[in-house]
Amino acid sequence: MRQVSLRQSWIGRIRLALTIVGLPYAVCKPETRLQLSSSSARSFIYSRAATECVDTPYINTLRTMSSSVAPPPHLKSRCQPYPGSQIKRFPVPDDKVDWGQVWAQYSPVHHTDAVVAKRPTWADPDIGEFSPRFNSVDGGVDRTSFQGEYEVVQAAPLNPRGRTGLAGRGLLGRWGPNHAADPIVTRWKVDAQGQQVTHPGSERPVLQFISIKRKDCGEWAIPGGMVDPGEVVSLTLQREFSEEALNSLSVPAAKRATIHQCITKLFTSPGFQVYRGYVDDPRNTDNAWMETVAVNFHDETGNSVSGLPLQAGDDAGEVTWVDVDSSFPLYASHSHFLETVAKERHAHW
Numbered sequence: 353m354r355q356v357s358l359r360q361s362w363i364g365r366i367r368l369a370l371t372i373v374g375l376p377y378a379v380c381k382p383e384t385r386l387q388l389s390s391s392s393a394r395s396f397i398y399s400r401a402a403t404e405c406v407d408t409p410y411i412n413t414l415r416t417m418s419s420s421v422a423p424p425p426h427l428k429s430r431c432q433p434y435p436g437s438q439i440k441r442f443p444v445p446d447d448k449v450d451w452g453q454v455w456a457q458y459s460p461v462h463h464t465d466a467v468v469a470k471r472p473t474w475a476d477p478d479i480g481e482f483s484p485r486f487n488s489v490d491g492g493v494d495r496t497s498f499q500g501e502y503e504v505v506q507a508a509p510l511n512p513r514g515r516t517g518l519a520g521r522g523l524l525g526r527w528g529p530n531h532a533a534d535p536i537v538t539r540w541k542v543d544a545q546g547q548q549v550t551h552p553g554s555e556r557p558v559l560q561f562i563s564i565k566r567k568d569c570g571e572w573a574i575p576g577g578m579v580d581p582g583e584v585v586s587l588t589l590q591r592e593f594s595e596e597a598l599n600s601l602s603v604p605a606a607k608r609a610t611i612h613q614c615i616t617k618l619f620t621s622p623g624f625q626v627y628r629g630y631v632d633d634p635r636n637t638d639n640a641w642m643e644t645v646a647v648n649f650h651d652e653t654g655n656s657v658s659g660l661p662l663q664a665g666d667d668a669g670e671v672t673w674v675d676v677d678s679s680f681p682l683y684a685s686h687s688h689f690l691e692t693v694a695k696e697r698h699a700h701w
């Protein structure tokens with residue numbers, strides 16, 4: 353039986369009041385696409401542990417692109433079979449995704465991958481074997497959601513975007529939100545003469561971004577990764593980029609220091625926060641799901657990170673610069689993030 357946790361509405365009232373008087377709550381709400389002009393941009397620093405944006409001047413320069421239209425029902429989170437297995441999810445039609453739709457016949461398959469069940473350091477124990485504090489920062493593990501407060505039903509957190517046809521954690525380590533960070537590193541595409549390339553169809557300049565081919569599914573993706581307990585997102589963005597696109601874990605310590613020096617400049621330059629919220633990731637389940645903060649770091653002149661030799665590492669099978677184009681299929685919700693970047697930079701999409 354579903355136990356709906358009804359929290360007092362005072363938080364909502366405070367948020368509404370802050371929004372009305374123009375204080376920064378509005379930019380911290382979930383699933384908000386944020387824009388800022390390059391002239392007014394400030395460095396991106398975001399601390400999930402504190403659950404607040406810490407760079408207040410930056411916050412005040414943001415323009416909000418949030419729409420009041422409800423997001424479409426998640427699709428990849430209902431994919432068949434469940435990744436890394438032959439397990440078939442209980443089929444969920446679009447009109448039954450919402451938990452609010454009563455559906456007595458709903459009988460999700462239970463699955464927690466053997467790797468997760470072995471309890472690696474990045475995974476929680478089973479429900480019943482520990483006492484997680486959901487909807488809070490729990491001993492370094494951020495169990496809050498960008499989507500707001502999620503429900504906990506029979507001790508298990510409930511996916512805020514609705515049914516997926518699979519209960520348990522599947523391949524995800526944490527019950528509830530699994531927080532990631534996605535660094536979108538871009539440059540302008542140039543020809544052999546160094547001239548910006550314009551797309552013949554859209555007549556707009558073409559952006560390129562650094563993409564990795566994921567080893568687990570073979571799909572192209574942004575080189576993102578999980579936020580470690582207690583880690584600030586700005587650090588995760590740089591760390592994951594170094595590990596996956598520059599193979600920093602496998603290079604000698606001296607070379608690692610050089611890589612670090614080269615990319616620190618880019619990652620401390622003004623970043624454009626593209627998205628933060630739920631990710632339609634194929635690994636999502638009814639009780640565990642991905643959320644991310646996606647940030648764009650742009651190499652305008654093409655002579656900072658563009659000069660670094662790309663080398664796939666960690667979870668990446670390949671790494672390369674890829675043209676930003678709507679026809680290029682990407683993992684999870686990554687196309688949506690790239691579309692926002694292209695629009696913000698008036699580039700071809």
Ligand code: RP5
Nearest residue numbers: 532576577578631633642644
């Ligand atoms: C996606 O999974 C996120 O957007 C991020 O790119 C990625 C993190 O998972 P791992 O790459 O660490 O598996 O949902």
